[in-house]
Amino acid sequence: MTAASIVSSGRPLRLALGNRRALVALLLLAPALVLYVALYFVPLFDFLSLSVVDGGLSTAHFSTLLDMTYLSVLWRTLWMSALVGAICTALGFPVAYLMSRSSAIGAAAIGACVMVPLWTSVLLRTYAWTVVLQYRGVLNDLLLTLGLIDQPLRFMYSKGAVITVMVHVLLPYVVLPLYTNLASIPRELPTAARGLGATGLRIFIHVTLPLCLPGVIAGFTLVFVLSTGFFVVPSLVGGPASMMVATLIGREISENLNWAQGAAMSVVLLATATVCLAMLSRLRHMDKRQGSAA
Amino acid sequence: MREQQLRLADDRTARVAGREMRVEAVSKKFGQAVAVDDVTLGISAGEFVSLLGPSGSGKSTLLMIIAGFEQPDSGELFLGGERLTDIPPHRRNFGHVFQKYALFPHMTAAENIAFPLKMRGIEKAKRGPMVANALERMRLSALGERLPHQLSGGQQQRVALARAIVFQPALLLMDEPLGALDKKLREEMQIEIKQIQRELGITVVFVTHDQDEALSLSDRVAVINQGGLSQFATPRELYDRPSSRFVADFVGDNNFFPGQLIATAGRKGQVKLDGGKVLAGQLPEGKSIALGAKVEIAVRPEAVSLNSKPDSRVSGTLIDVQFTGGTTTRIVRHASGAIYLSRALSAGSHAAQGDAVSLQWDETSAFIYPADGRA
Amino acid sequence: MKVSRLVQCIAWAVLAFLVLPSLLIAFMSFGTDPYLRFPPRGFTFDWYRLYFSDADWQSATLFSLKIAIVAAVIAAAISLSTAFGLERVSNPRLKESLRLVLLSPTVVPGIVSALAFYKLFSAVGLTGTFLGFVVAHTILATPFAYLCISSQLHAYDRTLETAARGLGATRLQTFIHVTLPLLSPSIVIGAIFSFLVSFDEAVVSFFISDTQGKTLPRKMFEDIDFSVSPVLAAVATTITVGTILLLAVITILQNRMKRIPSQQKE
Numbered sequence: 001m002t003a004a005s006i007v008s009s010g011r012p013l014r015l016a017l018g019n020r021r022a023l024v025a026l027l028l029l030a031p032a033l034v035l036y037v038a039l040y041f042v043p044l045f046d047f048l049s050l051s052v053v054d055g056g057l058s059t060a061h062f063s064t065l066l067d068m069t070y071l072s073v074l075w076r077t078l079w080m081s082a083l084v085g086a087i088c089t090a091l092g093f094p095v096a097y098l099m100s101r102s103s104a105i106g107a108a109a110i111g112a113c114v115m116v117p118l119w120t121s122v123l124l125r126t127y128a129w130t131v132v133l134q135y136r137g138v139l140n141d142l143l144l145t146l147g148l149i150d151q152p153l154r155f156m157y158s159k160g161a162v163i164t165v166m167v168h169v170l171l172p173y174v175v176l177p178l179y180t181n182l183a184s185i186p187r188e189l190p191t192a193a194r195g196l197g198a199t200g201l202r203i204f205i206h207v208t209l210p211l212c213l214p215g216v217i218a219g220f221t222l223v224f225v226l227s228t229g230f231f232v233v234p235s236l237v238g239g240p241a242s243m244m245v246a247t248l249i250g251r252e253i254s255e256n257l258n259w260a261q262g263a264a265m266s267v268v269l270l271a272t273a274t275v276c277l278a279m280l281s282r283l284r285h286m287d288k289r290q291g292s293a294a
Numbered sequence: 295m296r297e298q299q300l301r302l303a304d305d306r307t308a309r310v311a312g313r314e315m316r317v318e319a320v321s322k323k324f325g326q327a328v329a330v331d332d333v334t335l336g337i338s339a340g341e342f343v344s345l346l347g348p349s350g351s352g353k354s355t356l357l358m359i360i361a362g363f364e365q366p367d368s369g370e371l372f373l374g375g376e377r378l379t380d381i382p383p384h385r386r387n388f389g390h391v392f393q394k395y396a397l398f399p400h401m402t403a404a405e406n407i408a409f410p411l412k413m414r415g416i417e418k419a420k421r422g423p424m425v426a427n428a429l430e431r432m433r434l435s436a437l438g439e440r441l442p443h444q445l446s447g448g449q450q451q452r453v454a455l456a457r458a459i460v461f462q463p464a465l466l467l468m469d470e471p472l473g474a475l476d477k478k479l480r481e482e483m484q485i486e487i488k489q490i491q492r493e494l495g496i497t498v499v500f501v502t503h504d505q506d507e508a509l510s511l512s513d514r515v516a517v518i519n520q521g522g523l524s525q526f527a528t529p530r531e532l533y534d535r536p537s538s539r540f541v542a543d544f545v546g547d548n549n550f551f552p553g554q555l556i557a558t559a560g561r562k563g564q565v566k567l568d569g570g571k572v573l574a575g576q577l578p579e580g581k582s583i584a585l586g587a588k589v590e591i592a593v594r595p596e597a598v599s600l601n602s603k604p605d606s607r608v609s610g611t612l613i614d615v616q617f618t619g620g621t622t623t624r625i626v627r628h629a630s631g632a633i634y635l636s637r638a639l640s641a642g643s644h645a646a647q648g649d650a651v652s653l654q655w656d657e658t659s660a661f662i663y664p665a666d667g668r669a
Numbered sequence: 670m671k672v673s674r675l676v677q678c679i680a681w682a683v684l685a686f687l688v689l690p691s692l693l694i695a696f697m698s699f700g701t702d703p704y705l706r707f708p709p710r711g712f713t714f715d716w717y718r719l720y721f722s723d724a725d726w727q728s729a730t731l732f733s734l735k736i737a738i739v740a741a742v743i744a745a746a747i748s749l750s751t752a753f754g755l756e757r758v759s760n761p762r763l764k765e766s767l768r769l770v771l772l773s774p775t776v777v778p779g780i781v782s783a784l785a786f787y788k789l790f791s792a793v794g795l796t797g798t799f800l801g802f803v804v805a806h807t808i809l810a811t812p813f814a815y816l817c818i819s820s821q822l823h824a825y826d827r828t829l830e831t832a833a834r835g836l837g838a839t840r841l842q843t844f845i846h847v848t849l850p851l852l853s854p855s856i857v858i859g860a861i862f863s864f865l866v867s868f869d870e871a872v873v874s875f876f877i878s879d880t881q882g883k884t885l886p887r888k889m890f891e892d893i894d895f896s897v898s899p900v901l902a903a904v905a906t907t908i909t910v911g912t913i914l915l916l917a918v919i920t921i922l923q924n925r926m927k928r929i930p931s932q933q934k935e
Contacts, residue, residue: 021757022757024754024757025754025755025757025758026754027754028750028751028753028754028757029750029751029754029755029758029767031746031747031750031751032747032748032750032751032754032770032771032811033770035747035804035807035808035811036770036771036773036808039789039804039808040773040774040782040785040808041770041773043785043786043788043789044777044781044782044785046785046788046789047781047784047785047788047789048781048785091679091683091686092683094676094677094679094680094683095680095683095684097676097680098676098677098680098681099680110680110684112916113684113687113688114684114687115916116688116909116912116913116916117687117688117691119862119865119869119912119915119916120691120869120908120909120912121868121869121871121886121908121912122869122871123869123871123886123889123890123893124691124869124889124905124908124909125690125691126893127694127889127893127901127905128690128691128693128694128905129690130893131690131693131694131697131705131897131902132690132693134897136706136897137707138693138707141706141707142707168686168687168690171683171686171687172687200673228778229778229779229780229781231779231780231783231872231875232871232872232890236890236893236894246778246779246780249780249781249784250780250784250875250876253784253787254876259788262784263784266778266780266781266784269778269780269781270777270778270781273776273777273778274776277776361835363831363834363835382834383834383835384834384835384836384837384838384839384842385837387837388835389835389836390832390835390836392828392831392832393828394826394828396826396828396829396831396832398829398832398833398846398847398851399829399851399928400850400851409833409836409838409846410836410837412846413833413836413837413838413839413842413846414837441928443928457836458836461836461837467835
């Protein structure tokens with residue numbers, strides 16, 4: 001093409017550039033949009049809409065959720081998730097703290113201990129725990145050998161087992177945001193506080209803790225939300241008395257073929273997750289704005 | 295044809311490669327903000343031109359327009375009479391050296407230099423000698439296989455320069471290329487750039503906010519302020535005859551005495567200073583200032599000498615004497631609080647710190663400018 | 670400031686809690702007894718041999734591998750396209766909404782996604798099929814690939830593209846010679862994460878598998894309940910080692926990415 005031909009077509013081309021840009025953007029976004037809308041959002045909506053259909057439109061399936069059987073599972077899911085969140089935060093904090101105060105190699109080693117479990121299948125880790133917690137499992141063997149017990153104990157299929165394994169699976173989700181948060185706190189700050197006469201515990205309460213509160217809240221919320229939807233762990237190491245809502249939804253559909261009731265519970269579960277995560281993201285925005293104002 | 299153009303031939307053929315670059319009435323807005331305001335420039339073949347201005351003055355935008363990365367809202371660009379405005383950047387055949395070198399981190403120094411040749415479809419066999427030649431010219435022969443992060447700042451800078459000239463560009467554009475280097479290295483690179491420009495006879499447009507750099511390197515300097523062209527002249531002219539208050543202030547040091555224009559006679563004007571004293575100075579060429587207008591008289595520190603006998607002129611207290619190697623600068627505080635400078639080669643006046651002094655200068659080195667005038 | 674002894678002890682105890690179960694399994698998978706016991710007696714590779722020779726385990730493993738590879742490649746390709754597409758969207762609200770659409774599978778609980786796919790796939794006969802798994806896993810894995818690629822796209826110095834254009838490269842040449850090579854580590858990392866998400870995915874697989882088409886996690890899900898066979902420990906250890914190797918590759922690539930100059934200005 002010669003310069004002249006470019007010149008002659010130049011001006012209109014420049015005007016059309018805005019539209020071309022939009023077209024290119026649309027073409028680039030099309031694969032994701034088609035895949036997500038046609039094969040994800042439509043099926044999701046199709047499934048969830050079963051919850052409001054009972055002949056005609058109806059809220060009957062949601063009223064049924066107020067029955068004791070459902071309500072007790074929902075309630076148990078909430079408190080167990082909150083407990084798992086709290087334990088994870090409590091146990092994750094020392095790890096994140098140590099990681100943020102370690103040398104590069106130390107931090108990398110701790111990071112590997114956290115990242116490898118994070119990316120190892122939940123199923124495998126649950127399996128490992130069944131081997132440990134079984135009636136003839138590692139833990140009972142150990143306790144018997146040490147002479148601490150005379151008879152094997154029943155660890156499996158209890159709330160304790162579910163909580164232990166969920167804490168194990170979800171711990172990395174607290175450690176990583178907390179670490180990012182703690183690593184961003186200038187190291188001089190606690191030293192400065194010490195220079196001003198504060199002691200160890202006071203420094204922690206008045207300086208470190210307030211500064212890493214965003215990380216604590218983020219980690220806790222993340223674990224809480226993930227816990228409420230947990231399926232694998234409660235199904236494998238839990239029993240009827242420790243059933244959580246995701247397992248109940250699965251049973252309702254695969255055993256009782258009660259799709260509508262499963263859908264209604266799914267709506268509740270999804271709503272809980274969405275509200276918690278929306279609150280978290282709003283909190284983060286506020287935090288960011290405060291940060292920039294200061 | 296193309297190959298012929300591109301062959302790194304001996305310097306004599308390269309010297310005739312340049313063509314005149316013209317920027318005509320170019321303007322560019324970003325939203326409401328005017329980035330470039332009606333700029334017209336003619337850059338001769340083989341000339342080294344700097345675009346000098348404070349940060350945010352629009353000099354980089356102007357360079358981006360010349361390069362083709364930004365489209366002007368109005369105005370045209372010509373290269374040797376050929377209209378350039380709508381030609382996309384990759385077909386303009388200009389060399390670029392970017393602020394932070396912009397070397398491709400995944401390519402070796404040699405691959406970086408070969409990149410523009412590869413993009414022009416030059417065969418691999420021909421690329422080799424051209425790259426080797428460019429590496430040699432930049433004293434980089436031993437470093438061709440290194441990745442950019444294995445090179446020092448100065449070496450990276452030379453790779454960037456080699457990459458920009460290896461294909462014999464019609465114009466070499468440089469955007470604050472020395473900003474990231476320390477002072478000593480910067481001065482070495484300045485000499486190197488100037489030498490290569492002379493050898494190749496290449497036309498250079500060089501953006502900088504550093505006036506010393508602009509004055510020492512350039513054949514001509516375009517001073518840009520708030521998007522507009524304040525003055526386009528040789529370094530000497532720019533320093534001796536600044537065309538506006540802005541240029542007088544931005545280029546070199548200057549003493550300013552505010553007042554009111556009370557009389558004119560030809561190119562001479564009388565200014566009544568705020569303190570009541572009346573001083574004479576030169577009026578700017580081609581511009582008329584209304585009688586009674588607020589003006590400022592500008593006098594370079596080198597033109598000012600100090601007299602220990604207070605007289606009818608501007609006077610003050612000598613508060614400091616700074617010896618800076620080649621010159622000595624004396625700092626005088628006026629009763630109003632204003633600070634004035636006097637600079638001399640030798641020790642000059644014998645006045646001591648704390649003495650009352652008066653400032654003297656030749657009328658021909660005092661220039662009158664409208665106060666706060668932009669152009 | 671030094672970390673106090675007590676905090677250090679707690680931290681190491683927690684890390685041990687994280688790592689020990691998998692180590693125990695690895696240790697026990699070499700025992701000669703036909704059931705898992707601690708401490709294991711003897712030493713044998715039999716359980717690994719059994720895993721690699723058993724037809725059921727083999728077919729489930731190959732099925733999972735094929736699904737994960739295809740899902741990872743598609744997820745990376747879609748993420749790349751989307752990352753560039755979103756960059757061209759100037760309206761910040763629209764941009765944020767589109768991002769949320771893409772990240773939504775990480776917000777929706779696994780069981781809910783699983784049942785949505787289950788209902789759709791039962792209706793159109795995709796349960797237990799390669800295509801069904803690829804569709805579901807691609808959707809679940811794309812957010813992870815997208816996050817990797819888009820963060821690198823925002824991080825690296827875009828003046829390199831300008832430089833390429835100025836040196837005579839067309840848009841396409843710039844993309845091929847500059848943008849793509851600079852993004853490639855993050856594309857590979859994104860694909861590996863997507864692979865892991867798909868390969869380990871258990872909840873959706875639990876519902877959309879059938880007797881013919883089942884993935885490795887689904888097969889393990891069935892076996893955990895009924896057997897204490899050391900084969901399962903061998904399978905688990907094999908997968909864990911594979912995961913560690915892939916994470917090592919990711920770490921190497923991440924270190925390489927640190928060399929690419931970032932966009933921040935001094």
